[in-house]
Amino acid sequence: MIRTATKAARLAGGALGVAWACCACLFLPDLASHGYASCADDSECPAGRFCDQSLCAPPPWHDQSFGARRAVIVENSALTPIPAGAAVPLVVGGDGGALSLAELGASFRFADFDRASASWRVVPVYLDRESDRFIAWIPVARAVPPGGSDVLVFIESNAADGLPHVTEDAAATFEHWQGFDAALDEGWFQSPAGGPVVQDGVVNVAGNQAIVWQTPLVPPVLVTLVARINGATCDEVFLGLIGDDRGLFQVPPEAGLFVGADLAASAQVAPTADSTPTNVGDGLQAINAMERTTVAIDGGGVLITHGDTVAFADPDVRPPFGVDPLYLAVQVGGTCSVDVEALWATALPQPLPTVVVQPPVTFNLAFEN
Numbered sequence: 001m002i003r004t005a006t007k008a009a010r011l012a013g014g015a016l017g018v019a020w021a022c023c024a025c026l027f028l029p030d031l032a033s034h035g036y037a038s039c040a041d042d043s044e045c046p047a048g049r050f051c052d053q054s055l056c057a058p059p060p061w062h063d064q065s066f067g068a069r070r071a072v073i074v075e076n077s078a079l080t081p082i083p084a085g086a087a088v089p090l091v092v093g094g095d096g097g098a099l100s101l102a103e104l105g106a107s108f109r110f111a112d113f114d115r116a117s118a119s120w121r122v123v124p125v126y127l128d129r130e131s132d133r134f135i136a137w138i139p140v141a142r143a144v145p146p147g148g149s150d151v152l153v154f155i156e157s158n159a160a161d162g163l164p165h166v167t168e169d170a171a172a173t174f175e176h177w178q179g180f181d182a183a184l185d186e187g188w189f190q191s192p193a194g195g196p197v198v199q200d201g202v203v204n205v206a207g208n209q210a211i212v213w214q215t216p217l218v219p220p221v222l223v224t225l226v227a228r229i230n231g232a233t234c235d236e237v238f239l240g241l242i243g244d245d246r247g248l249f250q251v252p253p254e255a256g257l258f259v260g261a262d263l264a265a266s267a268q269v270a271p272t273a274d275s276t277p278t279n280v281g282d283g284l285q286a287i288n289a290m291e292r293t294t295v296a297i298d299g300g301g302v303l304i305t306h307g308d309t310v311a312f313a314d315p316d317v318r319p320p321f322g323v324d325p326l327y328l329a330v331q332v333g334g335t336c337s338v339d340v341e342a343l344w345a346t347a348l349p350q351p352l353p354t355v356v357v358q359p360p361v362t363f364n365l366a367f368e369n
Helices: 005-012
Strands: 020-022 025-027 050-052 055-057 066-075 087-093 108-114 119-122 126-129 133-139 149-159 176-178 188-190 197-199 202-205 210-217 221-230 234-242 254-259 264-270 278-285 291-298 301-306 309-314 326-334 337-346 354-357
Touching (some): 087 354, 210 337, 221 234, 234 291, 254 301, 254 326, 264 301, 264 309, 278 309, 326 337
Antiparallel strands (some): 108 149, 176 337, 197 202, 210 326, 234 254, 234 326, 254 264, 264 278, 301 309
């Protein structure tokens, strides 16, 4: 049986101090094998547990209308901290998800327990949905130091009413988010060749047009674009980060995906302002469909992906990227166009954090086996 936090509190409150006698036998509950190890303070407990009554115990149950919960732990293997508020991706479903869609079910939400105030809150997230999976982008509540770990979130599931309860709020999840629900404002540079058209939550960047998001992004940063390249007659399409908030085409420092004729694509990197943009990594084939392109930079660490394909990954680019601001750009050359559905940025270091989903704990008021 997996003991819940409520039972842990009851046991910690006195069960260990009581010896039960039965038929001349002494019975002591075996708590250590269930994670309730002895402790002197929180630092001696693993992520997701706290030192209460000299035992490492999980937090109390949040809401009895949810029948199960899982602790999700984020581990930071980078040399820089994960800052509070940075959104961390959790993949659910697909071939490599941390959870399957069936394991999670439809009735779930995300919550966080604050140790200082001993209080719970429901956490807004962004669900980036694909055909066989979704990526839950979840902001960390507390900074995670290099080499450290912490609870990213608790997933509460199996609600009594069986209804969805997840709170979705992209703007609250990311420091920078654009869903193109309105016309481009003064925060965007648009090329003089004509203004891109924004309609039905998509911005269309036509041939020989460019847009640059003039929000400065300083490494560590991860940006994602959900975009579709329309047609194969492109001369040069660039999706990624450049060093000029009014740049019409690639301006170093730079990192992104370059797509040329017949949708042949490759990663392109220029880490300093005086370097030349260079194709790096293995080439790939872009497709005429909405796809996710990700560019992540943290000093010498660079990761560029397109869909499920890694275009370039290097933990030690030399020379490294500095602290010069970068700007997200979509630039189109040729007679094709690019539709951009959404884009966002989060301050994640490289290598990306590891997310571990712990086994479920079931709430059982009667504490039955």
